């Protein structure tokens with residue numbers, strides 16, 4: 001996959017899956033914009049630049065239309081265009097439904113779902129003008145199968161699939177593809193909170209027998225962001241070691 005000359009924004013890419021996606025797209029030749037709310041994400045941009053690929057860090061909260069619009073304007077002013085958007089930023093606030101607070105619900109819906117709408121709306125103007133664009137949304141298998149204790153998170157991730165299909169249908173004639181990747185159980189700081197016992201139980205349910213790595217997700221994203229995936233839109237691709245195969 002060759003992304004030379006492409007400009008790619010990865011939200012929430014200071015660490016974890018987003019960082020691996022940014023590194024993979026940079027390796028494939030794209031200029032990368034690292035976005036995050038955490039200042040520490042600047043180090044990720046520096047790492048990529050040191051590895052010989054141009055990279056820019058823009059701090060912005062993806063829940064804020066104003067901050068996102070300013071970020072996109074800055075990218076277009078700097079690079080002249082924006083070809084690839086990966087909506088990756090996400091959080092979890094797990095709680096059983098009976099005890100979940102409005103704050104826990106709103107936080108997860110805003111960061112994981114509303115942000116995808118805000119960022120997508122902001123880039124479409126430029127992608128339509130270019131008559132080219134690749135949008136890859138990071139959903140989750142729990143958006144398909146649900147998960148106890150994650151009513152907020154699974155609703156957001158299911159919503160992302162709805163956004164993916166709707167925008168794909170709106171934008172097909174402009175050569176903008178919109179797809180989702182649904183990771184299964186991936187080893188990152190988000191999943192480090194879980195006990196070894198829970199991780200072991202998950203591994204036993206995964207047909208491939210092991211937890212995924214951020215790079216496994218990044219490889220799928222790079223494919224969907226490439227010209228090789230030009231005839232794929234409105235789809236979701238599970239990167240889950242077969243966990244929900246046949247669901």
Ligand SMILES: NC(=O)c1ccc[n+]([C@@H]2O[C@H](COP(=O)([O-])OP(=O)(O)OC[C@H]3O[C@@H](n4cnc5c(N)ncnc54)[C@H](O)[C@@H]3O)[C@@H](O)[C@H]2O)c1
Nearest residue numbers: 012014016017036037061062088089090140183186188190
């Ligand atoms: N780890 C998994 O097993 C797994 C499985 C399925 C889906 N996912 C999804 O993959 C994505 C990345 O997950 P991860 O495990 O790397 O998480 P992570 O917590 O390691 O990284 C998430 C990043 O998003 C950033 N972020 C949070 N709120 C933000 C905001 N408002 N604006 C901008 N940036 C913000 C964080 O600072 C952090 O750098 C998320 O959407 C997550 O839901 C993860």
